[in-house]
Amino acid sequence: MKHVIALDVGGTGMKAALIGADxxxxxxxxxxxxxxxxxxxVVAAILDFAAELRxxxxxxxxxxxxxxGVGVPGVLDEDRGVAVFAANLGWSDVPLRALLTERLGGxxxxxxxxxxxxxxxxxxxxxxxxxxxxxxxxxxxxxAGAIGVDGRIDPGAHGSSGEIGHIVVRPGGAACGxxxxxxxxxxxxxxxxxxxxxxxxxxxxxxxxxxxxxVRSGDPRAVAVWGEMVxxxxxxxxxxxxxxxxxxxxxxxxxxxxxxxxxxxxRTAVEERLTFQQLPRIVPAALGDTxxxxxxxxxxxxxxxxxxxx
Numbered sequence: 001m002k003h004v005i006a007l008d009v010g011g012t013g014m015k016a017a018l019i020g021a022d023x024x025x026x027x028x029x030x031x032x033x034x035x036x037x038x039x040x041x042v043v044a045a046i047l048d049f050a051a052e053l054r055x056x057x058x059x060x061x062x063x064x065x066x067x068x069g070v071g072v073p074g075v076l077d078e079d080r081g082v083a084v085f086a087a088n089l090g091w092s093d094v095p096l097r098a099l100l101t102e103r104l105g106g107x108x109x110x111x112x113x114x115x116x117x118x119x120x121x122x123x124x125x126x127x128x129x130x131x132x133x134x135x136x137x138x139x140x141x142x143x144a145g146a147i148g149v150d151g152r153i154d155p156g157a158h159g160s161s162g163e164i165g166h167i168v169v170r171p172g173g174a175a176c177g178x179x180x181x182x183x184x185x186x187x188x189x190x191x192x193x194x195x196x197x198x199x200x201x202x203x204x205x206x207x208x209x210x211x212x213x214x215v216r217s218g219d220p221r222a223v224a225v226w227g228e229m230v231x232x233x234x235x236x237x238x239x240x241x242x243x244x245x246x247x248x249x250x251x252x253x254x255x256x257x258x259x260x261x262x263x264x265x266x267r268t269a270v271e272e273r274l275t276f277q278q279l280p281r282i283v284p285a286a287l288g289d290t291x292x293x294x295x296x297x298x299x300x301x302x303x304x305x306x307x308x309x310x
Contacts, residue, residue, distance in 0.1 A: 001061040004300035005068035008292030011088035019297030039091035069300030071117040110303035117295030119146025140253035184236035212258040234269035252285030
């Protein structure tokens with residue numbers, strides 16, 4: 001059976017799959033990144049995991065994988081296949097594509113940004129299926145996005161498109177790790193909501209999920225925190241919508257798990273801010289935590305088809 005390897009590398013864990021030509025998940029597995037042992041151990045863990053997946057595919061499906069797709073966080077040079085920098089993994093300038101190609105016996109390997117691969121899957125086979133232009137926004141510990149056109153993700157001229165979390169929505173506001181102040185990520189990420197609710201509730205262990213629960217129970221402190229987040233998020237999204245004019249806006253990540261507690265006020269807030277712009281469909285992501293793996297698999301199949309037609 002024809003299949004490819006898909007790897008989704010996160011800050012603490014890796015999700016992987018063998019994926020068929022029809023995007024069927026033939027095998028799934030998870031492993032820790034082992035980042036506590038340093039960047040070299042992370043790279044070794046990725047290579048070992050990929051080799052294990054190759055062996056499983058050969059044993060179960062009668063032949064080796066045809067290609068591999070890998071999603072990683074941080075700054076990438078996708079053309080050269082180099083993981084340039086990732087603070088949470090501690091690596092810099094890792095020639096990951098070359099290392100994986102060698103370890104996997106010379107098969108084509110494609111490297112992509114983890115959020116953009118999640119967006120690729122959501123746009124092509126998930127919540128945005130059929131949309132010519134879509135914007136995927138992941139609202140989790142941070143905020144990042146993916147710009148989809150005709151079923152593909154536009155990486156930008158320098159590989160850094162979709163960084164919606166660093167749109168300044170409150171000039172002079174809280175300092176952001178990127179060096180600016182008042183970035184969307186400092187106000188509307190799950191981490192930001194968690195911090196604000198911990199301060200408002202007096203519970204240092206409280207997080208964004210606790211805030212959403214308190215909103216549903218009518219706690220006025222939580223309603224205020226949530227309202228600040230929704231307003232900031234709507235401001236950032238309207239800037240993106242004005243520039244990109246997507247037909248569908250897909251929101252995923254941990255904060256989206258709040259469901260209509262988030263989506264009902266967010267749709268209203270976005271619509272209230274529009275003037276001449278067309279309101280896109282605003283929908284939750286559909287693929288859950290398999291989106292990254294599915295996107296890596298799609299990238300692998302795309303890489304294979306490109307090589308065949310080249």
